[in-house]
Amino acid sequence: MSQQQVLEAQSLTVQRGGRPVLHDVSFAVGEGEVFALLGGNGAGKSTTLLTFLGLIEPHQGRAMAFGQDVQGNEDAIRRKAAYLPETASLYAHLNAWENVSYFLELARSPRPRDELSQAFDEVGLPADARDRRLESYSKGMRQKVAIALALLRSVPLLLLDEPTSGLDPVAIDEFNALITALAERGSTVMMVTHDVYGACQVARRVGLLRRGELVGTFEAPPEGMIDADELHRAFARSHAS
Amino acid sequence: MTALVRELRFALSERAVQLIVLIAFAASTAAVIAGIEAVNDQQALIDRLVLATDEERAVAVESASDPGDMAYYAFHLTFAPPSALAFSALGTRDTLPWKHRLRMLALEGQLYESDVGNPELSLSGRLDFAFVVAVLLPLLLIFLLHDGEAGERRAARHDLLRVTATEGRNLFTVRAIARSLLLLAAILIPFLVGAVIQGVGLPGIGVVLGAAALSLVFWLAVCLLTVRRVDAGPTCAISLLGIWLVLAVLLPAGGKLAARNVVEVPQGGELLLTQREAVNDAWDLPKPATMDPFIERHPRWAPYSTVSRPFEWKWYFAFQQVGDQAVEKISTELREGIKQRDRLMGMLSFLSPPLLTERLMTGAAQTDVAAFQRYEDCVRAFHGGLRSYYYPLLFEERPFDDSAKRELPKFSPCAQDSGR
Ligand SMILES: Nc1ncnc2c1ncn2[C@@H]1O[C@H](COP(=O)(O)OP(=O)(O)OP(=O)(O)O)[C@@H](O)[C@H]1O
Ligand SMILES: [Mg+2]
Numbered sequence: 001m002s003q004q005q006v007l008e009a010q011s012l013t014v015q016r017g018g019r020p021v022l023h024d025v026s027f028a029v030g031e032g033e034v035f036a037l038l039g040g041n042g043a044g045k046s047t048t049l050l051t052f053l054g055l056i057e058p059h060q061g062r063a064m065a066f067g068q069d070v071q072g073n074e075d076a077i078r079r080k081a082a083y084l085p086e087t088a089s090l091y092a093h094l095n096a097w098e099n100v101s102y103f104l105e106l107a108r109s110p111r112p113r114d115e116l117s118q119a120f121d122e123v124g125l126p127a128d129a130r131d132r133r134l135e136s137y138s139k140g141m142r143q144k145v146a147i148a149l150a151l152l153r154s155v156p157l158l159l160l161d162e163p164t165s166g167l168d169p170v171a172i173d174e175f176n177a178l179i180t181a182l183a184e185r186g187s188t189v190m191m192v193t194h195d196v197y198g199a200c201q202v203a204r205r206v207g208l209l210r211r212g213e214l215v216g217t218f219e220a221p222p223e224g225m226i227d228a229d230e231l232h233r234a235f236a237r238s239h240a241s
Numbered sequence: 242m243t244a245l246v247r248e249l250r251f252a253l254s255e256r257a258v259q260l261i262v263l264i265a266f267a268a269s270t271a272a273v274i275a276g277i278e279a280v281n282d283q284q285a286l287i288d289r290l291v292l293a294t295d296e297e298r299a300v301a302v303e304s305a306s307d308p309g310d311m312a313y314y315a316f317h318l319t320f321a322p323p324s325a326l327a328f329s330a331l332g333t334r335d336t337l338p339w340k341h342r343l344r345m346l347a348l349e350g351q352l353y354e355s356d357v358g359n360p361e362l363s364l365s366g367r368l369d370f371a372f373v374v375a376v377l378l379p380l381l382l383i384f385l386l387h388d389g390e391a392g393e394r395r396a397a398r399h400d401l402l403r404v405t406a407t408e409g410r411n412l413f414t415v416r417a418i419a420r421s422l423l424l425l426a427a428i429l430i431p432f433l434v435g436a437v438i439q440g441v442g443l444p445g446i447g448v449v450l451g452a453a454a455l456s457l458v459f460w461l462a463v464c465l466l467t468v469r470r471v472d473a474g475p476t477c478a479i480s481l482l483g484i485w486l487v488l489a490v491l492l493p494a495g496g497k498l499a500a501r502n503v504v505e506v507p508q509g510g511e512l513l514l515t516q517r518e519a520v521n522d523a524w525d526l527p528k529p530a531t532m533d534p535f536i537e538r539h540p541r542w543a544p545y546s547t548v549s550r551p552f553e554w555k556w557y558f559a560f561q562q563v564g565d566q567a568v569e570k571i572s573t574e575l576r577e578g579i580k581q582r583d584r585l586m587g588m589l590s591f592l593s594p595p596l597l598t599e600r601l602m603t604g605a606a607q608t609d610v611a612a613f614q615r616y617e618d619c620v621r622a623f624h625g626g627l628r629s630y631y632y633p634l635l636f637e638e639r640p641f642d643d644s645a646k647r648e649l650p651k652f653s654p655c656a657q658d659s660g661r
Pocket of ligand 2: 045046047
């Protein structure tokens with residue numbers, strides 16, 4: 001592969017609460033690639049993302065990002081990565097503008113209002129909702145604000161934890177288009193999900209995680225998409241066994 | 242700096258912070274107003290009493306035909322005027338006397354007459370500004386800070402904040418500092434207004450700001466350390482409340498109790514009774530029983546000490562002074578005891594920052610035990626001056642004319658007591 005590896009798990013083994021959660025997981029995500037990690041509840045998907053963010057230390061093996069070991073380089077890597085948490089939990093007492101502005105200030109990358117507005121347009125957040133506090137939002141609306149925030153960070157790496165959860169089908173389509181466009185512009189995206197069909201829509205490569213072990217990797221053919229049915233069967237099989 | 246400004250703005254957007262800051266501002270304002278009112282009342286009372294006593298004394302002086310008459314009927318008002326800062330920490334001005342209506346009689350009894358209720362027993366739990374800074378500030382700070390990190394964890398925002406903020410986990414420290422500053426501002430603004438109204442000088446303001454900052458920094462550190470150690474918000478709050486209870490309530494109150502048990506101090510009432518007995522007995526005793534101990538201490542009047550008539554003023558005032566001599570030991574014990582207790586509390590204050598804060602503030606406001614004892618010394622010196630004035634008139638029978646009357650000492654507060 002001539003592509004530079006943006007993310008690389010090298011025999012990653014992680015324990016949480018004294019129990020093994022990831023076991024000897026290895027994979028790599030190249031620049032401009034969209035990679036999806038698929039797995040059931042408790043498979044270790046979120047844990048994998050948190051390890052790349054340096055929030056969890058590997059027990060064995062290494063998590064690499066941008067060619068650096070995450071351990072010891074957390075700050076440098078976090079500056080180049082946007083993280084969408086599993087539960088979009090922004091501040092309920094602030095409106096969409098205030099929330100996004102505050103988090104962008106935290107990252108020291110403030111954006112002008114028209115860019116915010118554009119990002120809200122892209123994720124399909126209704127204009128009349130933007131001035132309302134998030135406490136009055138539906139789950140999907142909150143998710144849209146969180147996605148807008150991740151986009152506005154304008155960083156080369158997106159780590160997304162179940163980004164489409166709570167989104168309606170139209171919003172999911174819009175989101176998929178957005179991610180594809182971003183990747184085409186060179187962004188690297190790693191998302192974790194249990195949505196087989198959603199994963200096939202955007203990802204060129206899908207890793208199947210089962211109880212902390214990477215049990216298979218599916219790659220899209222050059223001019224097509226991953227066969228969702230085949231992936232679904234593999235997912236179901238891995239669960240049955 | 243930009244992070245601090247950002248967090249100040251953010252903190253102000255939170256309803257809980259707004260509420261606590263408002264409570265702090267209201268409590269501080271109430272304490273400052275109450276303090277100014279108390280101090281103004283005291284000053285007004287002093288002014289009124291000085292005027293009344295002066296008028297009354299003028300009549301007594303005018304109508305006195307001999308120095309004994311004048312000494313007996315002329316009252317003087319002694320007082321310690323409240324310092325400019327007194328409004329911020331009422332301290333002993335709330336519990337111990339700061340004015341007396343005195344005449345040439347035995348002094349000690351007159352000094353402790355107002356002390357019979359033993360005001361020392363009352364805890365200094367009055368809502369003044371010092372109480373707000375020493376006791377309320379830490380409590381409000383605990384409310385502000387205990388859930389800073391735990392709350393974000395509960396809201397599942399902790400990870401996002403940590404990876405997004407360039408300062409990482411220090412974000413929570415910056416937040417705590419921002420909230421503390423808001424609290425400090427809410428508490429200090431009413432004080433600063435009060436200080437300007439009362440005409441406090443910059444050094445005085447500086448000491449109070451320093452004491453408040455000290456209190457804040459200490460409690461901020463306690464909160465930060467506890468929050469780092471304890472993950473759950475409620476557990477953290479309970480731990481912090483425990484620390485607050487020990488440092489701000491139990492140690493000072495327990496210390497007061499312990500100091501009272503360790504250091505025996507005679508009651509003012511005991512002194513009063515002993516002196517009264519000594520003075521009353523003198524009436525029935527043969528004259529030398531009074532004059533001998535008097536002359537022993539004041540040999541200067543020996544040549545004039547013969548009392549030939551059944552009643553002579555010099556004998557009367559001599560037994561007043563002997564009455565003071567009779568309670569000298571009790572009086573010294575009382576003064577030393579109060580000083581000793583205060584010294585113990587001073588040592589204890591290094592274990593209890595709230596106590597230290599309060600002591601710093603009453604020290605600056607001249608409302609501490611030391612200031613009270615300075616006032617007592619001032620009164621003793623004045624009363625000594627009265628005796629120096631009257632004794633030559635009484636014993637040597639120097640001419641008692643208008644010019645002699647004009648020499649009558651007039652009380653003026655001692656230097657350190659004239660804060661305003
Ligand atoms: N804070 C924690 N402490 C201890 N164990 C944890 C913690 N969080 C998760 N785990 C365990 O780690 C394992 C993997 O959890 P993880 O959250 O990575 O799963 P996931 O694949 O994201 O699942 P889901 O689809 O439900 O989000 C689970 O067995 C879970 O019990
Ligand atoms: Mg998960």
